[in-house]
Amino acid sequence: MTQLTLYTNPMSRGRIARWMVEETAQPYETVILPFGPPMKSPDYRAVNPMGKVPAIRHGDVVVTECAAICAYLADTFPEARLAPSQQARGSYYRWLFFAAGPLEAAVSNRSLGFEVPPERHRMIGYGSYEDVMDTLEIAVSTNPFVAGSTFTAADVYVGSHIGWGLQFGSIEKRPAFESYLARVTDRPAYRRAREKDDAAMQALQA
Missing domain, CATH: 1.20.1050.10 (Glutathione S-transferase Yfyf (Class Pi); Chain A, domain 2)
Incomplete structure (x- = not known):
């Protein structure tokens, strides 16, 4: 099974992505990033050049922006029935x-x-x-x-x-x-x- 990782901070829009990931019922790893240097580090900017959360990594695919994350997860896990026909x-x-x-x-x-x-x-x-x-x-x-x-x-x-x-x-x-x-x-x-x-x-x- 392809690994799904959520990069987030609980005091951010990352709560939207967390809710969406939970709706898919897929296993996932959570990486909590404090505001400040950790979120602006070169390692995380390689995931999201904006240095902001949330982001998800699904295998080789990285998605940022909450609306895009919601749409991607709904399409990727159709068994969750989170998108219409x-x-x-x-x-x-x-x-x-x-x-x-x-x-x-x-x-x-x-x-x-x-x-x-x-x-x-x-x-x-x-x-x-x-x-x-x-x-x-x-x-x-x-x-x-x-x-x-x-x-x-x-x-x-x-x-x-x-x-x-x-x-x-x-x-x-x-x-x-x-x-x-x-x-x-x-x-x-x-x-x-x-x-x-x-x-x-x-x-x-x-």
Whole structure:
């Protein structure tokens, strides 16, 4: 069996990748990288030149960026049924990359105190924060899950963003968001991932 390795830090977006790896039910090795010199070391930059986590190595394949990790693992382990059939991937791709692009950019800018002037909305990919929130509500309330009636890797990614956003106040508290988050996190893989990351965080802080 090809070795799967997760490079992560429990206080980072690595929690998304951990959840996704747990959903595949595949054995894996975890490499915890503290922030600072270890994450910027030449050895790790050979894995991810950005010097950031998460990343995965699967045999000779290295994947970085959370959305890409989710998509790769869903395709590589089809037995986990984390991606729709090829004919039904429109919503799956749409909302996975909506979250990786407009949603993350809008939330990050809002958190940093940067507001796009109305006359510049056409120049920025997400338009306005309000447009993104309204679109996100459509994504999570049209169907039980973002790609339809079944849970997919896109829910790992979208759900993680909503979870953090609600926790830290960067995403508005709307009933649709809270209801969707409760649905997607009511999973054994999510609970396993959270327990492992919480334990790793305590170890780093000890």
